[in-house]
Amino acid sequence: MDGTPALRVEALSKRYRPDAPTAVADLSFVMARGATWGLLGGNGAGKTTTIAMLLGLLVPTSGRIVALGHDMATDRFAALARMNFSSPYVALPHRLSVAENLRVYAHLYGVKRAEARIRELAEQLQLTELLDRPAGELSAGQKTRVALAKALVNRPELLLLDEPTASLDPDTGDWVRSWLERYREETGCAILLASHNMGEVERLCDHVLMLKQGRVVDQGSPADLLARYGRDDLEEVFLDIARDRQRVEAAS
Numbered sequence: 431m432d433g434t435p436a437l438r439v440e441a442l443s444k445r446y447r448p449d450a451p452t453a454v455a456d457l458s459f460v461m462a463r464g465a466t467w468g469l470l471g472g473n474g475a476g477k478t479t480t481i482a483m484l485l486g487l488l489v490p491t492s493g494r495i496v497a498l499g500h501d502m503a504t505d506r507f508a509a510l511a512r513m514n515f516s517s518p519y520v521a522l523p524h525r526l527s528v529a530e531n532l533r534v535y536a537h538l539y540g541v542k543r544a545e546a547r548i549r550e551l552a553e554q555l556q557l558t559e560l561l562d563r564p565a566g567e568l569s570a571g572q573k574t575r576v577a578l579a580k581a582l583v584n585r586p587e588l589l590l591l592d593e594p595t596a597s598l599d600p601d602t603g604d605w606v607r608s609w610l611e612r613y614r615e616e617t618g619c620a621i622l623l624a625s626h627n628m629g630e631v632e633r634l635c636d637h638v639l640m641l642k643q644g645r646v647v648d649q650g651s652p653a654d655l656l657a658r659y660g661r662d663d664l665e666e667v668f669l670d671i672a673r674d675r676q677r678v679e680a681a682s
């Protein structure tokens with residue numbers, strides 16, 4: 431590793447149309463290598479827009495993103511080769527089998543010894559039995575595991591996850607979270623995840639950005655936020671922020 435942060439974001443803003451409200455406003459942060467950060471906020475807070483800009487899928491209205499030392503405006507492809515993502519909004523081609531899907535993505539990312547990598551991921555994510563099945567015929571939980579395999583095919587150093595356990599039953603959700611914890615320990619991969627699952631964020635994240643109407647309205651480790659708001663769980667902190675209730679320190 432070269433010592434640069436996983437992500438450096440400077441004054442990032444996005445307005446979809448000149449007359450629309452700002453979807454992401456003046457977002458700045460530096461996320462270290464190996465860190466796991468959570469992006470929290472209610473519906474429409476700007477989480478997906480932020481992730482789409484970090485992935486180079488959306489052009490920012492202003493601001494700068496440097497991913498793994500590469501400026502996304504000028505050196506996007508060097509960054510993208512070293513990162514990956516998973517999103518419930520991006521479906522895998524339905525008619526291709528799981529193995530074909532993974533081969534396509536391995537090829538796109540220029541993965542060496544692709545067949546061995548696919549076999550390895552299939553084993554780790556319990557997909558071996560599903561490799562010949564069309565992706566469109568899988569259950570939501572199976573699709574999530576395939577999406578995770580796709581997200582890891584190039585051994586990313588930075589992983590962006592948009593609601594990684596949405597629509598999973600509690601057992602499968604827990605399995606995915608444990609898997610991510612192990613993967614992070616083994617590889618030192620940095621993870622930024624958007625989630626509505628406060629338990630997940632509390633368990634996985636060492637830092638949380640709370641977004642509201644595109645702006646960061648608070649941030650800190652889950653423990654810091656719990657202490658600051660005088661709450662027992664992050665769900666209550668989330669509601670305090672969503673409903674503009676004051677923090678303990680501000681109120682006293």
Ligand SMILES: Nc1ncnc2c1ncn2[C@@H]1O[C@H](COP(=O)(O)OP(=O)(O)OP(=O)(O)O)[C@@H](O)[C@H]1O
Nearest residue numbers: 446447450453471472473474475476477478479480
């Ligand atoms: N393609 C688009 N065109 C115009 N406005 C958009 C578009 N996508 C999102 N927006 C607007 O940008 C704002 C942020 O939306 P975004 O999808 O980033 O929020 P989010 O935090 O991911 O929400 P959710 O939790 O509901 O997924 C919202 O006001 C939304 O209506």
